Amino acid sequence: MQKLTTREKIIIGIIVIFGYAYFTGSEIPVNYGLTNDDIDIIIKDTETGFDKAEKEVLGVTPGPTPQPVGPDPDPEKCICKGTGKIVQGDGHVSPCPYHTGDPQELPTYDIDENRLIYPSEKKQTQGGTGGS
Ligand SMILES: [Zn+2]
Numbered sequence: 001m002q003k004l005t006t007r008e009k010i011i012i013g014i015i016v017i018f019g020y021a022y023f024t025g026s027e028i029p030v031n032y033g034l035t036n037d038d039i040d041i042i043i044k045d046t047e048t049g050f051d052k053a054e055k056e057v058l059g060v061t062p063g064p065t066p067q068p069v070g071p072d073p074d075p076e077k078c079i080c081k082g083t084g085k086i087v088q089g090d091g092h093v094s095p096c097p098y099h100t101g102d103p104q105e106l107p108t109y110d111i112d113e114n115r116l117i118y119p120s121e122k123k124q125t126q127g128g129t130g131g132s
Contacts, residue, residue: 072098078099
């Protein structure tokens with residue numbers, strides 16, 4: 001077999017890299033075939049495992065797992081407690097999507113800036129540019 005030139009080695013290398021990227025990329029399933037029920041079962045199994053480990057290793061009877069609190073249509077369960085205002089970790093207040101009462105207070109998504117625009121910002125923007 002004749003020796004490959006540097007140029008041929010580079011071309012073969014590029015073909016191998018792109019071929020590898022193409023074939024490995026196309027074999028990755030989009031959602032790995034897990035349904036929400038499958039995920040719930042995994043979460044429950046994991047929680048059960050942690051509870052069992054806590055009991056056997058630490059000798060402590062685990063209390064109920066705290067659930068994350070967020071916006072909820074039920075004012076009793078909602079993080080705003082029905083006030084319509086959610087105080088964030090950094091101290092700023094966001095309107096609750098369920099209990100704000102006034103849809104004008106809800107932020108809108110700006111696709112160009114790829115972020116939420118809050119009504120307070122909108123007023124500043126409109127004032128600064130003299131409207132749209
Ligand atoms: Zn709320």
